[in-house]
Amino acid sequence: MPWNWEMPGWPDFRYDAAAMAPLEQRFLLSSGEILGAVHHVSPSERDQLRIDLLSEEAMQTSAIEGEMLDRQSVQSSLRRHLGLSPGTYPTKPREQGVAEMMVDVYSTYAVPLTQDTLFRWHGMLLSHDRHLEAIGAYRRHGDAMQIVSGRQDQPIVHFEAPASAQVPREMDRYTDWFNRTGPGGADPLPALTRAGLSHLYFESIHPFEDGNGRLGRALAEKSLAQNIGQPSLIALAFTIERARKAYYDQLERHQKTLDVTPWLDWFAETVLTAQQVTLDRVGFFIAKAHFYDRFRDRFNDRQAKAITRMFREGPDGFKGGLSAENYLSITGTSRATATRDLQGLVEMGALRRTGALRHTRYWLNLVAA
Incomplete structure (x- = not known):
C-alpha cells in the first residue's frame, strides 16, 4: 500500500466538514470558558499560572517521545525566557531548549509561519544533541526516513516519509498551506480542522532528522492560537501522552490514506479533552490561591x-x-x-x-x- 504522500491528489486531504461542525462549535465555547476562568486569576498570579501550564506541556511533549525532563529546570528556564525572576535552580541544556521553544511558540503565535521559524524551533529544541547531522535544518541523509519498531533484524515499518531531497519542496507547499488556511488567509479553515490537518500533514513529511513530533504538536498549538486570537495554553501534549498508543495508531492509519475524517474526529475530541484538563487546572490554581489565603502563616x-x-x-x-x-x-x-x-x-x-x-x-x- 502506498503512503499518503505517494497518492494522487496529495496533499489534498478529504474529510467531512459537516461532521466536524459540532466539534468546532464546542471548541469555541470551551475557549471562551477558559478565557473567562483565567480572568478570575489575579494579574499577579497569572505569570505563575502561565509557567505551570507551559511547563506541564513542555514535560509531556517530551514524555511522548520517551524523554523525561526535570520539572524545576523547565520552570526556571521558562521564567528566564519570559523575563521573570528565574530563581536559583540550575537550568539544563535539554530543559532550556524545550522551554525556549515553548515560549517562542507562545509569544509569536500570530506571526505567519516560515521555514526559518521551524529551523529556529528545531535549533532551540535540539542544540544539545551532538549526534544529529543537521540541527536547525532539514534532514539531508540519503537513507529512507522510516518510523520502525520491533527487532533490529525484523523491523516493522510503520511509516516511510518522502526522501530528503523532496523535503524542501514539500515544506514550501506546507508553509504556504498553513498561512493560506489561517484566519485572514485566502482559504481559512475552522480551528480544529486546520490544527488536525496541520499536524498530520507535517508528520507525513517528517522533515527533520529528529524532533518532528514535538514540532508537529507545536504547530498544532500555533494553529489553534491563531484561530482563537490568543495563546491557547491547552493541555494538548498532556492529553496525547495519556493516549499515546491511540495517537500513534491514528497517525499510522492516516498516513496510508487521504480520507482523514476519523483522524480529525479523534484529534478534535483530544483537543476538547485537553481544554477540559486546562479548565480543571485553572480551577485548581484558583483553589490553591484561596487555600493559602485561608491558612496563611x-x-x-x-x-x-x-x-x-x-x-x-x-x-x-x-x-x-x-x-x-x-x-x-x-x-x-x-x-x-x-x-x-x-x-x-x-x-x-x-x-x-x-x-x-x-x-x-x-x-x-x-x-x-
Missing part, C-alpha cells in the same frame, strides 16, 4: 513543605492519597512528629482524612468550610 516548616509537595502533584494529587510514610519521606521527621503534624492539619481543616490505621490517607481540602 498557620503551617510549621514541615507542614508547609508537605503541602507544597502535595500541590506539586496537581489536581489529581498523590495517587491513592498522602500516607504517613509519604509525609515522613518528604519532611524527614520522626513518626511521632509526623502524626502530630498530620493531626494538626486535619484539625485546622487543611487536610481531610480517609481510611484507618495503615490505610489512612490525607487529601488537600480545597473547599472552604
